[in-house]
Amino acid sequence: xxxxxxxxxxxxxxxxxxxxKHMEDATAEVFEMMVGGPIELMADAGTVAKxxxxxxxxxxxxxxxxxxxRCTQEAAGxxxxxxxxxSDTSASSLRDALGEICNMVAGNLKTKVPGVADSCMLSxxxxxxGEDYELYTMVDGERFQIAMNFEGLPIWITLSIHN
Amino acid sequence: MKKISVLIVDDSAVMRKIxxxxxxxxxxxxxxxxxxxxxxxxxATLRGEKVDLILSDINMPSMDGLEFxxxxxxxxxxxxxxxxxxxxxxxxxxxxxxxxxxxxxxIRKPFTPxxxxxxxxxxxxxxx
Numbered sequence: 195x196x197x198x199x200x201x202x203x204x205x206x207x208x209x210x211x212x213x214x215k216h217m218e219d220a221t222a223e224v225f226e227m228m229v230g231g232p233i234e235l236m237a238d239a240g241t242v243a244k245x246x247x248x249x250x251x252x253x254x255x256x257x258x259x260x261x262x263x264r265c266t267q268e269a270a271g272x273x274x275x276x277x278x279x280x281s282d283t284s285a286s287s288l289r290d291a292l293g294e295i296c297n298m299v300a301g302n303l304k305t306k307v308p309g310v311a312d313s314c315m316l317s318x319x320x321x322x323x324g325e326d327y328e329l330y331t332m333v334d335g336e337r338f339q340i341a342m343n344f345e346g347l348p349i350w351i352t353l354s355i356h357n
Numbered sequence: 358m359k360k361i362s363v364l365i366v367d368d369s370a371v372m373r374k375i376x377x378x379x380x381x382x383x384x385x386x387x388x389x390x391x392x393x394x395x396x397x398x399x400x401a402t403l404r405g406e407k408v409d410l411i412l413s414d415i416n417m418p419s420m421d422g423l424e425f426x427x428x429x430x431x432x433x434x435x436x437x438x439x440x441x442x443x444x445x446x447x448x449x450x451x452x453x454x455x456x457x458x459x460x461x462x463x464i465r466k467p468f469t470p471x472x473x474x475x476x477x478x479x480x481x482x483x484x485x
Binding site for chain 1: 370
């Protein structure tokens, strides 16, 4: 997965209403129930995902690819703070929280695509952090990406899938 | 609500805390909360502790929730203890597999405290 659009190994981002809507709905439901804060589409976020922490989860089977959620440490801290009721916002909790969000968004997304829930498996989530990195995936297919606004900060959700 | 002791099994410490908080928000009075990061740890915990209710994730490293369910009858003190599975999968076949393996119910992530209450209330009321 390369969340920049200039890599030959990464499919271009396709505006695709059904997938975008599934991703938006899946993310909004997870945030509403587990984070407790409103989240909505961020139209003016641009096309390049930015942020120094990324949660990723692999999908295999009927829906095959990678779902990633990228944001700043500040945004991830706000997510963890809300999820834990302000009880613990250590670096490990922050990573754990983002990984779980990624896990739940992917799981929720599966249920929104007819025929996929029973025939798609999820991997254990992985979280990457750093000041400057690009993510590449070898998926030969399509890539869908949305940005959502959480407490004024962008959260990037990217789905790279095999055709 | 009765006072109960619970074992929460999940590889995510954040999720374990959220499950505990949801149980309390659902009105359960928890006198003891034990945690385990996977099925192996959960079985080890249950060899030394008795609980009234177990909530377990399905997807975990080392030993997943379904294998944990299958191994649970080997622990004498855990016989008859209701187990609620917590899963992100949303897969009917996984739920059926869990129920067949002995789960008393399931909760799908993401969940609200009300959904937790709905799933565990009858199980808790049935405890002696």
